Amino acid sequence: xxxxxxxxxxxKKAEVSKSTVSQFLNGRFEYMGIKTRTRIEKAIKELxxxxxxxxxxxxxxxxxxxxxxxxxxLHEFSTQVIRAIENVCHKNGISTIIxxxxxxxxxxxxxxxxxxxxxxxxxxxxxxxxxxxxxEKLVDENFPIVFLDRLVEGLPIDTVLLxxxxxxxxxxxxxxxxxxxxxxxxxxxxxxxITPRVERINGYKKALESNGLPIHLDYIKxxxxxxxxxxxNEIFSLxxxxxxxISGNDLTLMEILKYTFENNIEIGKDVGLITIDEVxxxxxxxxxxxxxxxxxxxxxxxxxxxxxxxxxxxxxxxHSFIHRYKPTLIVRNSTQKEGVTNE
Amino acid sequence: xxxxxxxxxxxKKAEVSKSTVSQFLNGRFEYMGIKTRTRIEKAIKELxxxxxxxxxxxxxxxxxxxxxxxxxxLHEFSTQVIRAIENVCHKNGISTIIxxxxxxxxxxxxxxxxxxxxxxxxxxxxxxxxxxxxxEKLVDENFPIVFLDRLVEGLPIDTVLLxxxxxxxxxxxxxxxxxxxxxxxxxxxxxxxITPRVERINGYKKALESNGLPIHLDYIKxxxxxxxxxxxNEIFSLxxxxxxxISGNDLTLMEILKYTFENNIEIGKDVGLITIDEVxxxxxxxxxxxxxxxxxxxxxxxxxxxxxxxxxxxxxxxHSFIHRYKPTLIVRNSTQKEGVTNE
DNA sequence: CTGTTAGCGCCTTCAG
DNA sequence: CTGAAGGCGCTAACAG
Numbered sequence: 001x002x003x004x005x006x007x008x009x010x011x012k013k014a015e016v017s018k019s020t021v022s023q024f025l026n027g028r029f030e031y032m033g034i035k036t037r038t039r040i041e042k043a044i045k046e047l048x049x050x051x052x053x054x055x056x057x058x059x060x061x062x063x064x065x066x067x068x069x070x071x072x073x074l075h076e077f078s079t080q081v082i083r084a085i086e087n088v089c090h091k092n093g094i095s096t097i098i099x100x101x102x103x104x105x106x107x108x109x110x111x112x113x114x115x116x117x118x119x120x121x122x123x124x125x126x127x128x129x130x131x132x133x134x135x136e137k138l139v140d141e142n143f144p145i146v147f148l149d150r151l152v153e154g155l156p157i158d159t160v161l162l163x164x165x166x167x168x169x170x171x172x173x174x175x176x177x178x179x180x181x182x183x184x185x186x187x188x189x190x191x192x193x194i195t196p197r198v199e200r201i202n203g204y205k206k207a208l209e210s211n212g213l214p215i216h217l218d219y220i221k222x223x224x225x226x227x228x229x230x231x232x233n234e235i236f237s238l239x240x241x242x243x244x245x246i247s248g249n250d251l252t253l254m255e256i257l258k259y260t261f262e263n264n265i266e267i268g269k270d271v272g273l274i275t276i277d278e279v280x281x282x283x284x285x286x287x288x289x290x291x292x293x294x295x296x297x298x299x300x301x302x303x304x305x306x307x308x309x310x311x312x313x314x315x316x317x318x319h320s321f322i323h324r325y326k327p328t329l330i331v332r333n334s335t336q337k338e339g340v341t342n343e
Numbered sequence: 344x345x346x347x348x349x350x351x352x353x354x355k356k357a358e359v360s361k362s363t364v365s366q367f368l369n370g371r372f373e374y375m376g377i378k379t380r381t382r383i384e385k386a387i388k389e390l391x392x393x394x395x396x397x398x399x400x401x402x403x404x405x406x407x408x409x410x411x412x413x414x415x416x417l418h419e420f421s422t423q424v425i426r427a428i429e430n431v432c433h434k435n436g437i438s439t440i441i442x443x444x445x446x447x448x449x450x451x452x453x454x455x456x457x458x459x460x461x462x463x464x465x466x467x468x469x470x471x472x473x474x475x476x477x478x479e480k481l482v483d484e485n486f487p488i489v490f491l492d493r494l495v496e497g498l499p500i501d502t503v504l505l506x507x508x509x510x511x512x513x514x515x516x517x518x519x520x521x522x523x524x525x526x527x528x529x530x531x532x533x534x535x536x537i538t539p540r541v542e543r544i545n546g547y548k549k550a551l552e553s554n555g556l557p558i559h560l561d562y563i564k565x566x567x568x569x570x571x572x573x574x575x576n577e578i579f580s581l582x583x584x585x586x587x588x589i590s591g592n593d594l595t596l597m598e599i600l601k602y603t604f605e606n607n608i609e610i611g612k613d614v615g616l617i618t619i620d621e622v623x624x625x626x627x628x629x630x631x632x633x634x635x636x637x638x639x640x641x642x643x644x645x646x647x648x649x650x651x652x653x654x655x656x657x658x659x660x661x662h663s664f665i666h667r668y669k670p671t672l673i674v675r676n677s678t679q680k681e682g683v684t685n686e
Numbered sequence: 687c688t689g690t691t692a693g694c695g696c697c698t699t700c701a702g
Numbered sequence: 703c704t705g706a707a708g709g710c711g712c713t714a715a716c717a718g
Binding site: 016018023032033036055057058059060061 | 703706709710712
Binding site: 053098254283 | 426443
């Protein structure tokens with residue numbers, strides 16, 4: 001690779017000093033002679049000069065780059081929210097570096113360190129909750145950071161997330177209204193106290209109670225995705241199996257669908273199914289899937305906006321740290337007992 | 344944000360010079376006294392020092408970062424291949440910056456420029472074919488770059504892609520073997536001469552010919568995704584509609600499934616369906632979908648490996664520039680006329 | 687075995 | 703209105 005040309009080359013060609021070129025690059029034309037300006041412009045064009053942002057970053061101590069660390073990129077939620085974040089960042093001339101921690105705290109730690117070493121201006125993370133010490137340090141340093149989807153107690157860090165209890169309540173109520181009575185919920189493991197899972201189960205319990213329905217512990221499955229197939233089998237093997245299932249997220253949904261498919265269980269009729277988190281194929285699935293959708297786009301946008309404001313020191317100190325978003329029920333056929341016809 | 348500590352602080356604390364610390368950081372312990380070494384180690388721990396990679400990059404003229412530009416992140420192919428690339432990069436201590444050009448040449452150009460300004464060490468791109476001038480310049484500069492999925496003629500740039508004609512041939516043959524005769528193919532627009540689409544259509548034609556079947560132009564739909572719904576409708580409105588469809592990719596698949604669902608067309612029985620590119624829900628779809636899968640993981644791995652070798656100047660000049668991969672047929676029920684039972 | 691020195695490419699006072 | 707000088711944090715000879 002041939003050596004890149006620098007500001008010095010431009011200066012020489014335009015017969016001005018480096019600093020004048022620098023001023024030009026930074027849009028400070030105020031006191032610049034029009035002829036100087038055009039000479040520089042011409043030189044840049046002819047040499048096809050591209051500023052070196054690494055050098056600029058070193059000097060300015062800001063990189064116009066933020067890091068995004070998601071716990072698990074396999075969730076559609078992650079990719080959707082990332083796209084929304086990128087959108088607003090891009091509009092503001094900010095680049096993003098995306099990292100997938102794979103639900104591994106060690107990996108998360110390494111990513112945080114790497115990103116800090118890269119001098120990112122801020123961080124958005126779906127935290128795995130384990131690296132509290134690091135987060136605390138960042139807070140102490142007043143480093144711009146925003147959490148997404150998951151709460152970490154005791155840390156004054158802005159967090160954008162779903163109103164998960166409401167999501168469950170919507171799901172339960174909808175199922176009851178449609179004649180289902182024995183409602184089960186299936187989520188991934190809660191041993192790490194992951195916010196959405198815990199809250200969705202809590203919301204589920206509360207909703208059952210307020211409908212005067214009993215809470216049946218056998219109907220609650222929260223386990224690692226690799227064992228969930230077995231867990232689902234247990235539910236359906238109960239003396240009195242549920243007549244409806246709430247799927248905690250898109251990954252659990254796949255396991256449920258796999259099971260019902262393999263066992264010829266007819267969704268809607270044999271068992272009602274509603275899933276939290278919209279999925280790409282919900283409309284073309286047979287039957288189409290009723291979902292409780294998160295406003296992922298809005299949430300991503302809000303998260304990015306909060307972070308950018310922090311970076312620019314435009315923080316309103318009045319605000320609370322927790323930003324909850326309301327889910328939306330999208331009714332389709334998987335919660336209709338009488339296989340509704342299309343439209 | 345408090346000011347970060349630098350190599351100078353460590354040097355002072357450890358009572359050595361900056362260069363000694365630098366040597367330590369770069370693992371050149373060879374001539375270093377063991378006591379010096381431990382003193383430095385201690386200082387780093389105590390100060391919680393993190394090297395500034397921006398400064399290092401400026402000096403070393405290498406950033407240990409590569410850029411990935413995909414034409415359209417909505418394809419599952421993109422995300423899968425990105426994950427494979429990240430995998431091998433991560434193992435080699437290389438970071439990745441992912442950009443989605445959204446099938447927009449202008450956006451692609453800006454991303455290339457931004458990434459170069461960021462001094463990335465190399466580029467992997469799914470090219471939109473329009474910015475040939477930029478690519479040529481990069482080639483002239485001997486800048487490390489690898490293309491993925493799409494060919495750009497006349498440029499000596501390594502390209503990793505599917506053997507698309509074979510993919511179509513496999514699809515056609517499989518359909519014929521299963522008793523289908525009037526085979527249609529549906530892809531996104533080919534006005535830009537996008538390699539996979541063009542090749543898949545060519546392969547389709549050739550396969551029909553070698554099976555002694557006529558090529559029916561009405562059965563070939565290649566149009567923008569936004570109009571594809573209409574195109575599909577046209578196919579099914581023909582006097583003699585096809586009895587099987589080859590879907591060109593995952594996005595076209597969604598359109599097809601939407602149409603068949605809305606029109607109560609039974610897949611397998613009313614119309615056979617096979618899609619090129621594996622999709623997440625192929626197994627749990629009803630009926631499960633027969634696909635022609637790309638070895639995305641391998642392809643991503645190969646792409647990254649080629650690029651890293653280029654970056655490290657370990658290039659074998661003997662190689663050809665085009666690396667073709669064989670697709671795999673995954674037979675499921677969407678190509679079975681007699682609704683096969685599970686298992 | 688360790689320190690001195692001289693930049694990497696850019697930005698930013700501060701003189702002129 | 704423009705230029706000279708210093709330095710961001712780190713690395714890499716080259717002395718010692």
